Amino acid sequence: xxxxxxxxxxxxxxxxxxxxxxxxxxxxxxxxxxxxxxxxxxxxxxxxxxxxxxxxxxxxxxxxxxxxxxxxxxxxxxxxxxxxxxxxxxxxxxxxxxxxxxxxxxxxxxxxxxxxxxxxxxxxxxxxxxxxxxxxxxxxxxxxxxxxxxxxxxxxxxxxxxxxxxxxxxxxxxxxxxxxxxxxxxxxxxxxxxxxxxxxxxxxxxxxxxxxxxxxxxxxxxxxxxxxxxxxxxxxxxxxxxxxxxxxxxxxxxxxxxxxxxxxxxxxxxxxxxxxxxxxxxxxxxxxxxxxxxxxxxxxxxxxxxxxxxxxxxxxxxxxxxxxxxxxxxxxxxxxxxxxxxxxxxxxxxxxxxxxxxxxxxxxxxxxxxxxxxxxxxxxxxxxxxxxxxxxxxxxxxxxxxxxxxxxxxxxxxxxxxxxxxxxxxxxxxxxxxx
Ligand SMILES: Cc1ncc(COP(=O)(O)O)c(C=O)c1O
Numbered sequence: 296x297x298x299x300x301x302x303x304x305x306x307x308x309x310x311x312x313x314x315x316x317x318x319x320x321x322x323x324x325x326x327x328x329x330x331x332x333x334x335x336x337x338x339x340x341x342x343x344x345x346x347x348x349x350x351x352x353x354x355x356x357x358x359x360x361x362x363x364x365x366x367x368x369x370x371x372x373x374x375x376x377x378x379x380x381x382x383x384x385x386x387x388x389x390x391x392x393x394x395x396x397x398x399x400x401x402x403x404x405x406x407x408x409x410x411x412x413x414x415x416x417x418x419x420x421x422x423x424x425x426x427x428x429x430x431x432x433x434x435x436x437x438x439x440x441x442x443x444x445x446x447x448x449x450x451x452x453x454x455x456x457x458x459x460x461x462x463x464x465x466x467x468x469x470x471x472x473x474x475x476x477x478x479x480x481x482x483x484x485x486x487x488x489x490x491x492x493x494x495x496x497x498x499x500x501x502x503x504x505x506x507x508x509x510x511x512x513x514x515x516x517x518x519x520x521x522x523x524x525x526x527x528x529x530x531x532x533x534x535x536x537x538x539x540x541x542x543x544x545x546x547x548x549x550x551x552x553x554x555x556x557x558x559x560x561x562x563x564x565x566x567x568x569x570x571x572x573x574x575x576x577x578x579x580x581x582x583x584x585x586x587x588x589x590x591x592x593x594x595x596x597x598x599x600x601x602x603x604x605x606x607x608x609x610x611x612x613x614x615x616x617x618x619x620x621x622x623x624x625x626x627x628x629x630x631x632x633x634x635x636x637x638x639x640x641x642x643x644x645x646x647x648x649x650x651x652x653x654x655x656x657x658x659x660x661x662x663x664x665x666x667x668x669x670x671x672x673x674x675x676x677x678x679x680x681x682x683x684x685x686x687x688x689x690x691x692x693x694x695x696x697x698x699x700x701x702x703x704x705x706x707x708x709x710x711x712x713x714x715x716x717x718x719x720x721x722x723x724x725x726x727x728x729x730x
Contacts, residue, residue, distance in 0.1 A: 317342060328628045331398070331514060332582040339394030339575060351390055353572045357381040382560050387571035392544065394578045395534070398513040399526050401546035405555045406571060410509065410529025412564035413543030414438055417505055417525060419562060420554040422473055424450030429467045431458040431477045433484040435507065436672045438476070459618075461492060468500035475502050479518060479625070480510035483635050483671030483689050485609040487618045487625055494522025503551065509533070509662075510633050514585035515626050524551055532662025533632065536577040536584055539663075540570040587694065589629025594697040595690065595704070596634050604644065604708045606686075610634035632692035633661060635671055640714045641686040645670070648688065651707035654699065661691035666700055 341347070358380050361367045370377050378385055384392070384406075392404035407413040418441070422428060430442060432455040442453035456467045458477050468475070475497040477488040490506060497504040505525045506518040512533045518526045528534055530542035543566075545555055559565055589612065596610035611622040612630030622630055638644035649657050649668055658667040671689045692700070 328514075328582070328586070335398055335514070335582045336579055338397050338578050339390040339392075341390075351387065351572065351575070353568055354386040355568050357385065357568075381567075382563060382565050384565070385568045385571065387568040387575065388566050391530075391542075391566070391571040391575045391578070392546075394575055395513070395528070395530070395544050396546045398517075398578070398581075399508075399546045400513075400517050400519050401526065402549045403552045404544050404546040405552055405559050406530075406566040406574075407543040407545070407559060408564045408566050408570075409541045410527070410531055410543040411437055411441065413527050413529075413545045414507070415441060416555050416558050416562070416564065417474070417527060417545055418442070418446055418451070420558040421503065421551075422446065422449075422451045425471060426450075426473045427452045427454060427469060427471045428474045428476055429454050429456060429458070429464065429472055429502070430475075431481060431486075431488065432456055433481045433486055434476065434478050435482045435509075438507070458488060458493060459486060461496060464493065464496050465500075468496070468502060470501070472500055472502045474505050476505045476507075478507040478510065479516050480611060480631060480633065482510060482633070483687075485611060485616075485633065485635055487611055487621050489621055490516075490518050490521035490523055490625065494524075498522070510631050511626060512581060512585055512631075514582045515589070515629050515631055519547070521625075524548075529662075530574045530577070531660070533585065533588075534577050534581060534662075535570075535574045536580065536662060537573070537664055538658075538660065540573040540577075542566050542570045542574045544574075584694065585631070586629055588632035588692050591695070591697040591700065592632045592634055592690075592692040593630065595692060595700055598701045598704065599634075599636050602705075602708050604639055604711045606637040606639040608634060608636040633689065634692070635687055635689045638686045638688070638711070640711055644711050644714070645686050645688050647711055648707050651710055652703055653706070654695070654703045655690070661689075663691070664694045666693040666695055667691045 359378060367379055371379050388406050392406050396402065396404035405416065407416055428442060428451065430439065430453050439455065446453065454467050456463050458464050458475065475493060477493060479490065480487055494504045503524040504522065505527065506523040508516060508518055508526045509529045509532050525545055525547040527545045528543060530544050531540060535542060592610065593612045596608050596613050599605045600608045600613060610616060610630060611618065611626060616622055638648060652668060655666050655668050657669060659669050661667065669689050670685055671687050
């Protein structure tokens, strides 16, 4: 049995603990992708009751009533997963945590009110004054700003380096380094992290490896299998998958998560029931969505790479991606739905393209049912001034058919003037920071 399947089976064993109709302990399906589909469709289920709603109800209440006040203390002490009050973790939140932990092959999860909430909790829980964190220099801009401008106030030093280069990484680790922070697929550069090598180097120095797996999702990559210690998601994106919730989650082993759960309780960025329920609905369809989205993205990337108005495409599934070999190892079941590309005509062509698209909407987020286009995110300017225009755009592929997306892109790209020729209509696009 593959290591991946063994972990999925073990996670089901650990988390089912059930007396009713248990799920099979070992997936029957031969491929990991197929086994994952079944796991995702049943993720987080509690099968212990003889009769149960097939879809978990939304427990909108935030506090529980007790006949015996003593019980509130004792039952929580006996089983901290029993809910008392919202910040302890509501039932829907617990289910989501179980589900994502199971899919990532983790012991536990802690959900937060947003992806940034989950990322902040990791830093608050595992860093103290004097500590250092080594961060991939092309990580999501708000994570970088959080470290650079906020965590620095608590005496934490963040070093931004090319974590893909093992020598640079080794040379940046000191006896004060507590965390190495990377993204499986970086936003927006679409660089991949060799997780196994990065984990080895981080562990040699006594640091934990934290991986933001938002772009890949556990359907395509499970960083704990490569040696990571903590995996974090913006569940707002592909996990939720419908542009209708805000959530984050961090998973890992119980000991590492203990402090994170404590920080969630005291700092308070915990998740509400409705968003947890919506995110769990997204989890159930994650596997087929990511497979479909990856297939569509590969077709769109190939089309863009061949179009004369496009100067460069960054998509890990393209054979000419600089890390194509790593992509095959890290993302064997698909390269995901995100890609960035540069227009040969520069910033004005990028603006014109966005204006001319008929179906693909300009929207500053990613990972939903609809394909969206945006400018690649950049650090928020301190002055609040708009960003300088850029010739790059980022696509988040949704559930539409590849042919329709390509048709929309083709009609917009074909209409662009040759590089150096001014665009003939007044383009008035608001340049915004995108997520
Ligand atoms: C890779 C990545 N991580 C984390 C986040 C933060 O997520 P949220 O907006 O849910 O706080 C984002 C947001 O775009 C992201 O792209």
